[in-house]
Amino acid sequence: MPAPSAAPRPVQPVVFAPRRLRVVGVVIAVALVALSFYGWLALPREIRVLFSFSQLLTLLGVLGALVLVILGVAASSVRADADGLRVRNGLRVHHVPWARVHRVMMRPGDAWAFALLRPEDPHVEWTPDLDTQKRYLVGIQAGDGAYAREAVAELRRRHAEAGRAGATGSRGT
Numbered sequence: 001m002p003a004p005s006a007a008p009r010p011v012q013p014v015v016f017a018p019r020r021l022r023v024v025g026v027v028i029a030v031a032l033v034a035l036s037f038y039g040w041l042a043l044p045r046e047i048r049v050l051f052s053f054s055q056l057l058t059l060l061g062v063l064g065a066l067v068l069v070i071l072g073v074a075a076s077s078v079r080a081d082a083d084g085l086r087v088r089n090g091l092r093v094h095h096v097p098w099a100r101v102h103r104v105m106m107r108p109g110d111a112w113a114f115a116l117l118r119p120e121d122p123h124v125e126w127t128p129d130l131d132t133q134k135r136y137l138v139g140i141q142a143g144d145g146a147y148a149r150e151a152v153a154e155l156r157r158r159h160a161e162a163g164r165a166g167a168t169g170s171r172g173t
Contacts, residue, residue: 012081013080013081014079014081014154014158015078016077016078016079016080016139016140016155017077017078017139018112018139018140018141018144019141019144019147020141020143020144021073021074021141021143022074024074025070025071025074026071026074028070029067029070029071029074032063032066032067033063033067036059075090076089076138076139078113078137078151078155080154080155082162082165083098084096084097084098084099084100084162085101085135087115087135087136087139088139089136089139090138094135096117096135098158098159098162098163099118099122100117100120101115101116101117101159102115102116102117102128103115103116103128103156103159104116104137104152104159106148106149106152110142111141111142112136112137112138112139112140112141112142112148113136113137113140113142113148113155114134114135115135115137116128116133117132119133137155140155
C-alpha cells in the first residue's frame with residue numbers, strides 16, 4: 001500500500017461581502033422605486049396624460065439604471081482562493097493573483113479594505129510607497145466592524161500561505 005502523499009490540501013475559496021451596504025442598498029432601491037411610483041400617482045391625471053410612451057420609457061429607464069447602480073455597488077465582494085483575489089467593485093470584476101499582492105490593509109478611518117499591488121513585471125525594481133497601485137476591496141466595508149477586521153485577517157493569512165507555498169514567485173530587483 002503506497003504511503004499517503006504530503007500534497008497540500010486544496011484551499012477552499014472564501015467570499016466576503018458587505019453586510020450593512022447590502023441592507024442599505026436594498027432599502028434605498030426599494031424606497032426609490034416606491035417613491036417614484038408614489039410621485040407618479042400623486043400627479044394629477046391631467047398631467048400624467050401629457051407624458052408620451054417614449055417619455056414614460058425614459059423615466060423607467062432612468063429609474064432602472066439608478067436601481068442597477070445601487071444594487072451593483074451593494075453586490076461588491078471579495079473572493080479569495082489558492083490563485084488570488086477576485087474583486088468585484090460595483091459592476092467591475094478584477095482578478096489579482098497572490099503574486100501581485102504586496103499587502104492587504106484597512107487602516108483606522110478607511111471606508112473599506114484595499115490591497116497594495118506589486119508591478120505586473122516581476123523584474124521591475126519596486127518599493128512600496130504612496131504611489132503604489134491599490135485595488136480597493138469594496139466588499140470589505142469598515143462599517144461592518146469585527147466582520148471586516150476578520151475578513152482582512154483571513155486575507156492576510158491566505159496571502160502568507162500563498163507566499164509559503166511559492167505562489168508569489170521570486171521577486172528580483
